[in-house]
Amino acid sequence: MNEYGVPEVFASEAKGSLKAVYADIQNVLKVPIVHFIFRTLAGYEQFLTIGWKQIRPNMLTFEAKRSAEILRYPDLTVNVPSIDWSRYYEKRVLDRLRSTVFMFNYVNPKLLLIASAWAESLAVRPNKGQKKVKGTLNPGILSGLPSVDLVNILEAPPPIGELLLDITKKHRHYEPSSDYRAFAHYPQFLRLAWTHLRRFVGSAEYTLIRERLLWQSVQQTKSLPYPVTVDRAILEKYYSPAEIAGIMGIVSMFQNVLPDLIIDGEFFRRILIT
Numbered sequence: 001m002n003e004y005g006v007p008e009v010f011a012s013e014a015k016g017s018l019k020a021v022y023a024d025i026q027n028v029l030k031v032p033i034v035h036f037i038f039r040t041l042a043g044y045e046q047f048l049t050i051g052w053k054q055i056r057p058n059m060l061t062f063e064a065k066r067s068a069e070i071l072r073y074p075d076l077t078v079n080v081p082s083i084d085w086s087r088y089y090e091k092r093v094l095d096r097l098r099s100t101v102f103m104f105n106y107v108n109p110k111l112l113l114i115a116s117a118w119a120e121s122l123a124v125r126p127n128k129g130q131k132k133v134k135g136t137l138n139p140g141i142l143s144g145l146p147s148v149d150l151v152n153i154l155e156a157p158p159p160i161g162e163l164l165l166d167i168t169k170k171h172r173h174y175e176p177s178s179d180y181r182a183f184a185h186y187p188q189f190l191r192l193a194w195t196h197l198r199r200f201v202g203s204a205e206y207t208l209i210r211e212r213l214l215w216q217s218v219q220q221t222k223s224l225p226y227p228v229t230v231d232r233a234i235l236e237k238y239y240s241p242a243e244i245a246g247i248m249g250i251v252s253m254f255q256n257v258l259p260d261l262i263i264d265g266e267f268f269r270r271i272l273i274t
Contacts, residue, residue: 006175009042010034018045021052027139028059031107033148036178037115037254044247046238051230055114058224062135064113067220071109073266074209078200080270088188097186098272099146104179105265106142108258109217115255116217117228122248129227150181160184163191170201171260174253179261183268197267206263213259 011034014022022034041048058064085094117127151160153176164176164184176184183190200206221228235244 006040007043008036008039010039014042017049018042021049024056024139025052026141028056029107029110030140030142031103032141032145033103033107033178033182035107035111036175037111037250037258040250040254041247044239044243044250047230047235047247050234051118051228054226054228054230055117057226058117058228059110059114060137060139061133061225062137063130063133063223063225064110065137067113067217067223068109070220071112071213071217071262072105073269074213074263076209076263076266076270077205078203078267080267081196083192083271085189085272088192089186093186094272096146097183097189099144100148100182101265101268101272103145103148104182104261105269108179108262108265112213112217112255112258112262113220113224115251115258116214117221117224118230118251119248119255120218120221121228121230122232122251124231126229126231127221127224127227128229130223130225133225148178148182149185150178151184153181156184160187163187163194166198167194170198171257173257173260177257177261179265189272193268193271196271197264200267201260201264209263210259213262214255217255217259 009018011019011022014034022038025034025038026032038048038052041051089097120126151164153161153164156164164180167180168174168176180190232244235247239247
């Protein structure tokens with residue numbers, strides 16, 4: 001557990017069946033990272049195993065691909081400044097940064113679909129499956145994506161730690177996301193980009209877009225072809241009422257965090273265009 005108080009199990013720490021689930025998550029979602037939502041839910045491994053087994057086949061369908069595309073790249077009208085990033089980074093580093101931003105923009109809509117599908121099921125509004133599959137996708141991490149190293153919050157230099165804390169407080173999140181902990185390896189980018197984004201966070205437009213993304217994600221889960229029915233009755237076999245409440249709290253937390261990350265990611269994508 002770190003100072004922000006959210007426990008997690010990193011991929012490097014996972015063993016046995018959890019390690020296998022982590023590897024499968026990366027292959028199915030096609031990115032070389034296990035996101036914070038899974039690392040946190042690993043504390044409830046039985047739920048993660050059941051929940052992932054149910055959502056997994058959906059994430060390999062054209063239906064889920066289309067649903068994620070609907071959520072990706074929201075239409076922002078906010079002014080995004082033009083910045084000459086070559087003043088700060090050589091081309092090789094800048095290309096890696098852009099690939100990292102692309103990776104999170106690619107996967108975050110999928111993660112929001114997953115969180116919303118689980119949240120709906122836990123709230124006794126399960127998706128029973130449409131049983132119509134237009135096509136399926138092969139698992140496998142997309143080529144060209146960089147490996148991702150997340151800044152250790154406890155070991156971050158004070159200026160980076162303070163920046164991550166400001167981002168967390170402004171968003172009213174519990175802890176910096178995987179996205180920001182990856183971007184923290186590019187401190188000039190993160191500091192300058194956040195200075196401009198910070199003014200937008202919490203605005204009327206920002207709030208409207210995040211609520212629309214959340215609503216759209218719930219609606220899109222209803223078109224997933226395979227059932228997602230994990231609920232309290234299933235979890236009562238493994239967990240106490242307090243533990244089930246903890247699981248529901250984590251799922252709800254990430255369901256509300258991910259729309260912000262989708263918006264922020266689109267802002268970062270645009271600010272990196274030169």
